[in-house]
Amino acid sequence: MTDIFGAQEHTPQDMRRRSRRRDGARGARRRSILSFIVMIAILAGLGALLFFVVRPMLSPTVEATVVVTDYPGPGADAVEVTVPDGATGADIGQILYDAGVVATVGAFTDAYTANSSATSIQAGTYQLLEEMRAADAVAGLLDPARRVDTQITIPEGWRSDQTYQRVADLLGVGLEEVQAAASDYEALGLDGAPTTDEDAIDPMEGWFFPGTYTVAPDAEVSDVLAEMVQRTVTALDEAGVAPEDRQEVLTVASIAVREVLSAEDYGRVARVIENRLQPDNSTGANTLGMDSTLRYAWDRENPGEAMDPQLHNDSTSAYNTRNVPGLPPTPIGGVDATAIQAVINPPEGDWVWFVTLDLCTGETVFTESEDEFNQLKLEFQAWNEQYEANGSTC
Structure with a gap:
């Protein structure tokens, strides 16, 4: 019988159960300790990952790459850069960036915009420095002392021989070299001579466009002349002049430029020339009667010498348009786009004479009246006498 208040009697089966419970508890404790150790290891690994891998990615490094947007200046080696006609600030910036002058195009355009004089930068070749501050580069392009090229100006109405001499002087070459280059029509961009008239003093007369040209230090003679010729071709093309009419248009325009002082009168002179070439015009002849054409021939052959007034009556030159019908063999000087436009669009009028009074x-x-023409000549003679009495000064 079992005494519920007394000591319990344990059977072997009970002992085995108790032993199993004790073993299970110990195993659970071991598993808990092992799990804790694994968890600690995982946390330690995550900490190391954050510290050594993620943290550097989130923090700035001491050796970060520096992006240069503008050089500090003043610059290094000298370099030549060429600014073409019509270049914008961005265009110039790209040219300087490619040459290593400025660090970025943006830095230059910012400096260009900030400088109120930057729009005055002219086409040409300049000597700058590599790695310049952008603002200094803008200032350098505005400094005439930085220009390493030269400029040549050809006035309107100049004869070809005058142009040749100026080119020779500018490039430091002989006049013969320039004249030879002027006969190399292929190099000038032409298919051949503008005229084959054997009476022509210079087949290229009138084809050198007046204006100012920038000449690079290494420019060839043919390069300079070719640019002048191509500007003439461009002006003719833009005016709608057909290739077969170019020589005639240039010739009429060149006479107009030499005959009157005001561009506003070029068209009227062109109309007079057209009227005089009509066989039934009121002058009774189809000669132009222009003093400027014979004067051209005289000055070409006798530069600096006074022309004999009787030469108009005696000369048999093809350029003596008082005696020889039609236009002279060539133009008598260079003309610009204004003169060309005046010739192809002359005003209407029956004029066959004109006199410059002042x-x-x-x-x-x-005028279309010969009587009025004769009266105008008398008025000019009176004005000229007073002009000469005053020392030929205005």
């Missing part, structure tokens, strides 16, 4: 103001009167 050489100072350029006042010129056009």
